Amino acid sequence: MIKKALFPGSFDPLTNGHIDTIERSAKLADYLFIAVATNTSKKNLFDADEKIELIQLATRHLENVSVIEHTNGLTVDLAKKVGASTLIRGLRNAEDFEYEMNIAAMNKTQNPEIETIILMASQQHRFLSSSLIKEVAFFGGDVSNLVPTDVNIAIKKKYSAFEYEDEKS
Ligand code: ADP
Numbered sequence: 001m002i003k004k005a006l007f008p009g010s011f012d013p014l015t016n017g018h019i020d021t022i023e024r025s026a027k028l029a030d031y032l033f034i035a036v037a038t039n040t041s042k043k044n045l046f047d048a049d050e051k052i053e054l055i056q057l058a059t060r061h062l063e064n065v066s067v068i069e070h071t072n073g074l075t076v077d078l079a080k081k082v083g084a085s086t087l088i089r090g091l092r093n094a095e096d097f098e099y100e101m102n103i104a105a106m107n108k109t110q111n112p113e114i115e116t117i118i119l120m121a122s123q124q125h126r127f128l129s130s131s132l133i134k135e136v137a138f139f140g141g142d143v144s145n146l147v148p149t150d151v152n153i154a155i156k157k158k159y160s161a162f163e164y165e166d167e168k169s
Contacts, residue, residue, distance in 0.1 A: 005029035005117070006084040008075045010037050012044045013151045014055050015133055017125035021090040024119055026062050033082050034059070035070035045134055045158060058148035076111035085114060092121040092129075 005025055011018060011034075026032045034055055038048040046054070048069050055067045070078055079087060087107065089100050104116035121128075128146055137143050137155045144152045 002029040002086050002117075004031045004033065004082065004084040005086040005088050006033045006035055006075070006079045006082065007088040008035040008037060008070055008078070009089075010044070010130065011051050011055060012046055012130050013051070013133060013147060013155060014058055015125070015128050015130060015147050015151075016145075017090065017092070017121055017128040019058060019148060020122050020125055021088065021119050022059060022065065023062065025088045025117075026065050028117070029086065029088075030064060032062075032065045032088070033084060034065065034067045035075070035078055036067060037070045046154070050154065054148070054151050054154055057150045074107075074110055076107050076114050079114050080111065087114060087116045089116060089118050090121050091118045092126045 005028070007022060007025055009018065022032065022034060036048060036051045036055065038044075038051075044051075048071075052067050052069060059065045059067070068078075068082065075087065079085070087104075089103070091097060091100055100116075100118055104118070107114060107116060133143050133147060133155070137159060143155065147155070
């Protein structure tokens, strides 16, 4: 029924929870765009190109998925531009519920034609967030079972570069 869907997010970094949502949405829609937000208020660990490349690597097994950049503008406008009638978001807990409900309602006011579909996070990924991953990795924790392999490698490189910068200063 869903021809094209768009999954917008910060993906800083992509986690196994995101991947789970992507794989499930790619079964619901004929085609799925992953839109990587680059101008959020959040402080990013990875820049747009790095995030796009990491998501491309982690989704290369999915033929009906492509990654696009979401720079300035409304998500519903981007959806319209690429011909997507559905937005996909994930829901982990009550906090997400409040947030996602408001975003979905606001998006409706901007374009009533575009529906939001919320997928419940899988049980094993409910605790997983990009910010927690960054925090644990920053303090040297092992996140290899929580993010795709290339993301794990990229995080390690980032934080070892930071340590090197610290030593220099
Ligand atoms: P944003 O800044 O737009 O919330 P995120 O990358 O943090 O971007 O999240 C993108 C979407 O993925 C959100 O709808 C979020 O609820 C969902 N999400 C985040 N982590 C998980 C997870 N572990 N399992 C399922 N969905 C998730």
